[in-house]
Amino acid sequence: MKALKTIHSRFVPVNIENIDTDQIIPARFLKATTKDGFGKNLFRDWRYENDDESKPKKDFPLNQPQYSGEILVGAKNFGCGSSREHAAWSILDAGFRVVISSFFADIFKNNALNNGVLPVQVSEDFLQKIFALGSDATLTVDLESQTITIDQSGESETFDINNYKKTCLLNGYDDIDYLMSMQKEIEAFELARN
Amino acid sequence: MGKTLFEKIWDKHIVSKIDGGPSVFYIDRHFIHEVTSPQAFTGLNKRGIKALRPKQVVATPDHNVPTIDQHLPIKEELSRLQVETLKQNCIDHGIEMYGLGHPFQGIVHVVGPELGITQPGMTIVCGDSHTSTHGAFGSIAFGIGTSEVEMVLATQCLMQSKPKIMRINVDGKLNKGVVSKDIVLYILSKITASGATGHAVEFAGSAIRSLSMEARMTICNMSIEMGARCGMIAPDDTTFEYIKGRKFAPQGAEWDKKLAEWKELYSDADATFDSELNLKAEDIEPMITYGTNPGMGIGITGRVPELKEIDEKEKASFEKSLQYMGLEPGINIKGRKVDYVFIGSCTNSRIEDLRMVANFVKGKKKADGVEVWIVPGSKQVEKQAIEEGIDKVLLEAGFYLRQPGCSACLAMNEDKIPAGKYCISTSNRNFEGRQGAGARTLLASPLTAAAAAVTGVVTDVRELLN
Numbered sequence: 001m002k003a004l005k006t007i008h009s010r011f012v013p014v015n016i017e018n019i020d021t022d023q024i025i026p027a028r029f030l031k032a033t034t035k036d037g038f039g040k041n042l043f044r045d046w047r048y049e050n051d052d053e054s055k056p057k058k059d060f061p062l063n064q065p066q067y068s069g070e071i072l073v074g075a076k077n078f079g080c081g082s083s084r085e086h087a088a089w090s091i092l093d094a095g096f097r098v099v100i101s102s103f104f105a106d107i108f109k110n111n112a113l114n115n116g117v118l119p120v121q122v123s124e125d126f127l128q129k130i131f132a133l134g135s136d137a138t139l140t141v142d143l144e145s146q147t148i149t150i151d152q153s154g155e156s157e158t159f160d161i162n163n164y165k166k167t168c169l170l171n172g173y174d175d176i177d178y179l180m181s182m183q184k185e186i187e188a189f190e191l192a193r194n
Numbered sequence: 195m196g197k198t199l200f201e202k203i204w205d206k207h208i209v210s211k212i213d214g215g216p217s218v219f220y221i222d223r224h225f226i227h228e229v230t231s232p233q234a235f236t237g238l239n240k241r242g243i244k245a246l247r248p249k250q251v252v253a254t255p256d257h258n259v260p261t262i263d264q265h266l267p268i269k270e271e272l273s274r275l276q277v278e279t280l281k282q283n284c285i286d287h288g289i290e291m292y293g294l295g296h297p298f299q300g301i302v303h304v305v306g307p308e309l310g311i312t313q314p315g316m317t318i319v320c321g322d323s324h325t326s327t328h329g330a331f332g333s334i335a336f337g338i339g340t341s342e343v344e345m346v347l348a349t350q351c352l353m354q355s356k357p358k359i360m361r362i363n364v365d366g367k368l369n370k371g372v373v374s375k376d377i378v379l380y381i382l383s384k385i386t387a388s389g390a391t392g393h394a395v396e397f398a399g400s401a402i403r404s405l406s407m408e409a410r411m412t413i414c415n416m417s418i419e420m421g422a423r424c425g426m427i428a429p430d431d432t433t434f435e436y437i438k439g440r441k442f443a444p445q446g447a448e449w450d451k452k453l454a455e456w457k458e459l460y461s462d463a464d465a466t467f468d469s470e471l472n473l474k475a476e477d478i479e480p481m482i483t484y485g486t487n488p489g490m491g492i493g494i495t496g497r498v499p500e501l502k503e504i505d506e507k508e509k510a511s512f513e514k515s516l517q518y519m520g521l522e523p524g525i526n527i528k529g530r531k532v533d534y535v536f537i538g539s540c541t542n543s544r545i546e547d548l549r550m551v552a553n554f555v556k557g558k559k560k561a562d563g564v565e566v567w568i569v570p571g572s573k574q575v576e577k578q579a580i581e582e583g584i585d586k587v588l589l590e591a592g593f594y595l596r597q598p599g600c601s602a603c604l605a606m607n608e609d610k611i612p613a614g615k616y617c618i619s620t621s622n623r624n625f626e627g628r629q630g631a632g633a634r635t636l637l638a639s640p641l642t643a644a645a646a647a648v649t650g651v652v653t654d655v656r657e658l659l660n
Contacts, residue, residue: 081323082322186220
């Protein structure tokens, strides 16, 4: 997993509530047996008319050249529905390292963190301030201090992340490395309960 | 102070705890399928390690399999490769797999319970959000991502933080024509698609207690649609009778020992919950959804909300949803034409669901212009249905039974609803494009779906019941 410390970037706003993982990556793209190449199908059916790449939907932010950056912003209850980690893979593969919302679904949040994508939960008010910004605005997300700042106005908010996950992300550690270091304890636990 | 059902199971599965962080959480049973496991095995292979406890893992292909002609090679190349990859990975890691044609193959959340693999007090995971289904047995069961599938294969553990705990009580007697699917759609309409996020939900109350195991599974299955980490119901005699004698159920002295343990699995009278919701069974009528998340449901005689009833911040999403569905605010959707009926999925594809449908359609005929797909949840369900003559009843009414798989619930295989068409579906999600790009899904119970299959329109099933 790639470490993440500070992201300073423009953002892509998708102001829709309850964005489920079927929208992030439709099921027909889940037939792959690798983690690569999902980015081009991120929000596939919101991006193109009739699944046709030559017909991008002009009103969708990912198709609007003024929006760019490593930060994706969605409205409340981002990532609900299916547990498919392909959603996190497609967001990462499309170049995003941070997703901002006022509320995240549990499984998506874990999947994002396990892939070095930081979910930043902000207040509903702060989220609306971000959506109201122009396309040239930038945000700074600093994991060490757990703050998100609107650079132009200096307004900022702190966000929650548990210390363990924070350490993992700051250093690029995976859960699996930690769990494998616990093998002796796990075996002792199994013995004790039998 | 007393403990909740959740806490009793949780506490017994903590291997170690990190200060201010998550716990190393032990997993008893791990189900895997073809779609969310290949990259996990690639991870293990890269590390040069094998699955740690292959006997605690069971595999079956379900998401991406055809539901006709399963004896033939899968036509679609990528789907075939995915199913073959699962088979090879299971061979390499010593994992039991019920492949296509095997008498135990089926939707993973139908297979686990019917084989007695799912038992009270267990921790159960699968790379599928509807793993919450298994909580109906009084277990902690939840969906995980592929990185976590890899962790469980490698270490039989996950890093988990303890969620908050919510109890939803449904008391009273269900009205005629109202079944467990209606209960869960009603709960969803009350608390929304994010109403239980961050919580483990225990379903309790006399109406829940009165349900069969299969009906309980339908409710726990859709707890993820409220955002819940897991849904669970305390085990009781209904649970124990269901499990007893199943293939992998404990036998003899082991049964007695387990039964004694299982009888301790309930929330103590003085246990405290972070939140609690009380609902009356009598208030529930047959439900149907009108929007693009499962929280957007109404009673069959109800109206789609007016725009003015919607919170200002949510208006844009609400309008987008209705536009996708081709519906207007304020309307009643009873009587609207239906193009497809899908009866199946891990929510409603068990033998009781098929019996319910067969009993209802017996002596009736499929409406013209409606395409009906009935997909059993497993080979065992299919076999039982044939033994009971359900297939013949369906055939006489103009429907036929397909072969087991997830099918049109997520439209990964060929079973896709065409763009713009309306489908009454017994599945769990009405998301945009879920049943095929542009498809419009109306979630309902098997009874309400069967009623639409014979009338061709959204119907109040109570008007057709004796």
